[in-house]
Amino acid sequence: MSLDKDRVPSLKHQVKVKVGLIGDAQVGKTSLMVKYVQNVFDEEYTQTLGVHYLERKVVLGSTDVIFSIMDLGGQREFINMLPLVSEGAVAIVFLFDLTRPETLNSVKEWYRQARGFNDTAISILVGTKYDLFVDMDPKYQENVSRTAIMYAQVMDSPLIFCSTQSSINVQKIFKVVIAKAFNLTLKVPEYKQVGEPLLIYKSFGPSRPSSPRRQVHTPPPSS
Amino acid sequence: MSCVSSVSSKRSRYDDSNIFEDVHDVSMQTPVKNCSKRHQKWSLSIATPATTPVGKSDGKRKTRSLDEDLISSPLKFKGDSNVLDVEFQELSLQKVLVSLSASDAASSPVFHIPELLHRIFSSLDHESLNHCSMVNPIWSAVASRIINKDLVVQQSSISGDLKIVELDDKVHPKTLTFYKLKNHKNFVENQLPRINLLRLDSLKFYISPIIPAVLNKAAVSNNLTKLTIAGNKNITDQEMVYLIMGLPNLIELDLRACSQISDVSIVSIVKHCPKLQSINLGRHENSHLITDLSIMALSELENLTTLGISGCDKISDVSIWQLYNKHSTRMVRLSINGCTQITDNSISDIVANNGFPNLTVLDIRNCALVRFKKLIRYRDWRSKYLTKPIHIHISDSMKEEFELQQQQLYKEFRTRIMNDLNKWVNEES
Numbered sequence: 127m128s129l130d131k132d133r134v135p136s137l138k139h140q141v142k143v144k145v146g147l148i149g150d151a152q153v154g155k156t157s158l159m160v161k162y163v164q165n166v167f168d169e170e171y172t173q174t175l176g177v178h179y180l181e182r183k184v185v186l187g188s189t190d191v192i193f194s195i196m197d198l199g200g201q202r203e204f205i206n207m208l209p210l211v212s213e214g215a216v217a218i219v220f221l222f223d224l225t226r227p228e229t230l231n232s233v234k235e236w237y238r239q240a241r242g243f244n245d246t247a248i249s250i251l252v253g254t255k256y257d258l259f260v261d262m263d264p265k266y267q268e269n270v271s272r273t274a275i276m277y278a279q280v281m282d283s284p285l286i287f288c289s290t291q292s293s294i295n296v297q298k299i300f301k302v303v304i305a306k307a308f309n310l311t312l313k314v315p316e317y318k319q320v321g322e323p324l325l326i327y328k329s330f331g332p333s334r335p336s337s338p339r340r341q342v343h344t345p346p347p348s349s
Numbered sequence: 350m351s352c353v354s355s356v357s358s359k360r361s362r363y364d365d366s367n368i369f370e371d372v373h374d375v376s377m378q379t380p381v382k383n384c385s386k387r388h389q390k391w392s393l394s395i396a397t398p399a400t401t402p403v404g405k406s407d408g409k410r411k412t413r414s415l416d417e418d419l420i421s422s423p424l425k426f427k428g429d430s431n432v433l434d435v436e437f438q439e440l441s442l443q444k445v446l447v448s449l450s451a452s453d454a455a456s457s458p459v460f461h462i463p464e465l466l467h468r469i470f471s472s473l474d475h476e477s478l479n480h481c482s483m484v485n486p487i488w489s490a491v492a493s494r495i496i497n498k499d500l501v502v503q504q505s506s507i508s509g510d511l512k513i514v515e516l517d518d519k520v521h522p523k524t525l526t527f528y529k530l531k532n533h534k535n536f537v538e539n540q541l542p543r544i545n546l547l548r549l550d551s552l553k554f555y556i557s558p559i560i561p562a563v564l565n566k567a568a569v570s571n572n573l574t575k576l577t578i579a580g581n582k583n584i585t586d587q588e589m590v591y592l593i594m595g596l597p598n599l600i601e602l603d604l605r606a607c608s609q610i611s612d613v614s615i616v617s618i619v620k621h622c623p624k625l626q627s628i629n630l631g632r633h634e635n636s637h638l639i640t641d642l643s644i645m646a647l648s649e650l651e652n653l654t655t656l657g658i659s660g661c662d663k664i665s666d667v668s669i670w671q672l673y674n675k676h677s678t679r680m681v682r683l684s685i686n687g688c689t690q691i692t693d694n695s696i697s698d699i700v701a702n703n704g705f706p707n708l709t710v711l712d713i714r715n716c717a718l719v720r721f722k723k724l725i726r727y728r729d730w731r732s733k734y735l736t737k738p739i740h741i742h743i744s745d746s747m748k749e750e751f752e753l754q755q756q757q758l759y760k761e762f763r764t765r766i767m768n769d770l771n772k773w774v775n776e777e778s
Contacts, residue, residue, distance in 0.1 A: 137730045139766050186769040301774040310771045 139189045144196065145303060146211040146247075148236050149221035150229040151200030154254040154290055158221070159195045161290045162300060174199035177207050193300060205239070212243040217303040219250045224259035224287060227270055230277065237281055248306045248331055249283040252299060256289040256323050264321070271320045284327035294323045306331050466491045475501050497521065500544065502536055503528045521548045524575075530557040537562050553577035553603075559584060564592060574624075577603040582634075589614040593621050601627040605657075611638035612646075619646045626650075629657035631684065636662050644668035648675040659686035659712070666695035673699045680705045684712035686744075693720040700739075701727040709737055714744035721754040 147155040156174050161167050163182040177198055184191040198204055198211045212218055218240050222229040230253075237249065253259070253274055259267065278285035284302050288295035298314065305312040309332070317325045459465055470478060470492055482492035500522035522544065530536070537560065546566040552573055554560075559578065573596055578584060584607055593599070593614070599622040604610050610630070618625065628647065630639050639661040647653060648671045656672070658664055669691055672680060683705070685691050698704075700711065701723035724741060732738040743751055 137726055137733070139762060141766060141770070184773065186773050187765075189766045189769040191770070191773070304770055305774045308767060308770055310767070310774055313775045 137188075141189060141191045142194060143191065143217070143303065143307065144194045144215045145300070146215040146218045146240070147195065147197040147221060148208070148211065148218060148240055149200060150223070150226075150232045150236075153200065153221045153223040153226075153229050155197045155200065155221050157290045158252075158254065158288070158296065158299075159197050161293070161296055162193075163195065167291050173201070174204075176204055177210055191304065208239055209243045212240045212247065215244055215247045216307050217248040217250060218244065219252050219299065219303075220281075220283070221252045221254055222274075224253040224255050224270060225262065227273070230270070230273060233277060233281075248303065249281055250299065250302060250306075250331075251278045251281060251283045251285045253285075253287040253324070254290065256287045256294055257292040259287070260321070260323075268320045271324060274324070275326070278326065278330050282330055284330050285324055286327075287322075287324040289323070295325060298325060302327050461487060463487060463491055467495070470495050475503070493520075499524045499526070501526045501528060502530060502540075521545045523548055524551040524553070525549055525563070526551075526553040526555070527557040527560070528555045530554075533558065533560050536560070541566075547572075549573060551575035551577075554579070554581065556580040559588070559592070564595075571598060574598055574600040576601070577605075578607055579603055579605040581607050582609065585609050586611055586613040586617075590617040593618050596622060598622075598624055600624055603627075603629045605629050605631045606633070608632050608634035609638075611635075612640055612642045615639070615643040616646045619649055623650065624652060626652045627655035627682075628653070629655075629684075630661060631657045631659035631686075633660045633687075636660055639663065641665055641668045641671075645671055648672055652679070654679055655682040656680070657682075657684040658688060659684050660688075662687060662689045664688050665690040666692055669695035669699065673704050677704055678706055680708050682710045683708060684710075685716060686712050686714040687716070689715070689717045691716060691718075693718050697721075697724055700724060703727065707737065708739055710740050710742070712742045713747075714742060715746070718747070719750065721751050722758045725751075725755050725758055 147159060149155055151173070152171060156172065156178055157167060159178065159180055163180040174197060177196055179197075180195050182193045182195065184193070196211045196215075198207060220233045220236055220240075222233050233251065240247075240249075251274065253270075259270070274285055274287075277283075284306065286295050286299055286302065288299060290296060301314070302312065304310065306327070312327065314325070316328060317323055466488065470481060473481065473495075475496070478492045478496050482489045482496070497520040500520070502525070520543065525544075525546070527533075541562060546563070550572050552563070552575070554577060556579065558581065576596065576599055586609065589604075589607075589610055590613070594617075602618065602622070602625060604614075615630070618628070630643070632639070639658065640663045643661075644656075644658070644664060645668070647656065648668075653676055664685075669685075672683075673695075685696065696711075696713070696716075697718055697720050700708065728739055728741055
């Protein structure tokens with residue numbers, strides 16, 4: 127007598143991670159989200175009205191990681207929807223356009239506002255359009271990079287320069303989110319030189335030995 | 350009295366209430382408490398206009414507060430409204446008008462609508478219904494409808510009187526329940542001739558002796574699908590076999606605490622009641638009389654879904670494997686409380702591997718089981734992926750070990766998740 131092996135159930139664990147994308151208009155929030163979830167890049171600009179929402183499921187051995195990504199329209203009129211994006215988020219990604227320094231300046235205000243709704247989320251500072259930035263005046267590049275590092279320091283946030291069009295550092299943003307959220311040791315090399323697509327995470331943000339910010343979801347103990 | 354104590358002690362030891370006693374408990378005990386309170390309120394204001402002629406203003410005030418009670422009190426709406434419509438066609442306007450012109454016209458019109466009365470009365474206990482039936486013709490008609498559908502015969506301990514409603518003509522009950530009846534001579538002589546058992550589908554003897562006259566009549570009807578003989582220590586295999594022979598349509602059979610019943614009866618039951626779906630053999634005396642042989646026989650039943658063998662500590666792993674082989678997808682409820690011969694090698698392994706995919710209740714109180722991790726994992730899997738969760742009932746003595754293993758399991762889960770995540774964040778993308 128033996129049991130039918132086909133019917134043996136397998137239990138998949140699920141880790142749900144909500145990530146909010148915030149920043150000025152036209153910095154590339156929606157592009158980044160669509161690129162990460164659907165791996166496509168559209169040159170056309172489409173204004174986000176309100177909030178866009180996409181989910182990406184990353185299938186691992188016995189676990190599914192589900193990123194619930196929310197992206198808030200950059201126009202000021204959508205600021206009243208900020209709580210929707212920031213509340214309950216594990217990580218809030220603040221984006222700015224590397225070719226427009228004023229968008230980095232706005233991060234200050236975005237950060238202040240978003241923190242008001244969620245002061246436990248991990249914040250991550252992301253500079254976009256690196257593919258255009260890298261061809262610009264080296265002095266300008268150095269200025270922006272140094273300012274961004276200063277911002278990252280003050281915000282205690284990992285700093286990542288990415289290009290959605292050229293697929294630079296897009297995946298890494300979300301890996302840094304997970305590594306920081308679950309207090310994992312990330313071994314990916316950092317890029318710290320001006321001119322490189324900056325990736326600085328070791329000295330910023332929560333790190334060992336502090337306790338993890340988020341508990342792994344396990345089935346509730348039933349009585 | 351000894352019978353009474355035996356059942357209650359059995360309840361505390363193997364506590365079957367979740368599986369088999371639900372129905373009984375609900376109908377016999379809880380409503381009595383709930384409803385008698387409600388009834389007190391009602392009877393107060395009902396009695397006022399009819400019996401004592403008080404000032405009109407006083408009567409009206411009381412009626413109004415009663416209405417408020419009625420609105421605020423949660424009513425259980427049982428039954429299909431269509432069925433009610435049909436049932437009450439004959440009770441419609443004519444009778445309402447008759448009763449309105451009667452002396453109690455001062456009471457709220459709510460109490461002249463048969464449909465509403467039926468819903469209210471449905472949640473009353475038997476004694477209250479008897480009182481209600483004496484108020485006026487319309488109340489009497491509605492109350493007797495409910496009483497006659499589910500007939501309960503009970504003996505009050507002091508006077509030995511039978512509590513049963515005055516029967517007008519012949520009544521056609523669907524269920525007939527005897528509860529703690531010692532002397533049934535009075536019932537057989539006076540009431541039984543006026544009860545028509547042709548529509549009976551459920552017959553229950555709780556701690557009462559079998560009344561042959563009733564069974565003989567009921568058997569003729571051929572409709573009897575539910576038979577309960579609980580706490581009858583005197584019934585023997587021979588009597589049981591004789592009794593069961595006339596009941597080919599039986600679906601549910603409850604022989605709880607009938608401690609003289611042995612394998613012999615069970616084999617005969619399987620032979621004569623091929624439609625049986627549910628059987629309870631739970632007991633705490635003479636556990637040696639029910640062995641694997643009974644389960645081998647029962648597993649031949651085509652439709653078996655519910656099996657209660659609490660306290661039958663001679664039943665072994667072989668039986669569970671037999672059930673798996675014959676009834677894998679059919680089993681819905683399984684109660685093996687106190688079956689100490691059944692081990693993890695059967696029940697835990699089979700259940701944890703989805704061997705009984707439709708099992709919803711598993712009672713394993715006081716069993717000799719020690720490997721819970723797989724069961725916990727299976728339970729979580731069921732509640733996560735399937736609409737039908739499985740409920741596993743354990744005893745207090747098992748609780749500590751159960752929870753310890755649950756914690757260990759969840760810790761393993763966490764470790765595995767963290768390993769997965771760690772691997773992912775560090776792999777080349």
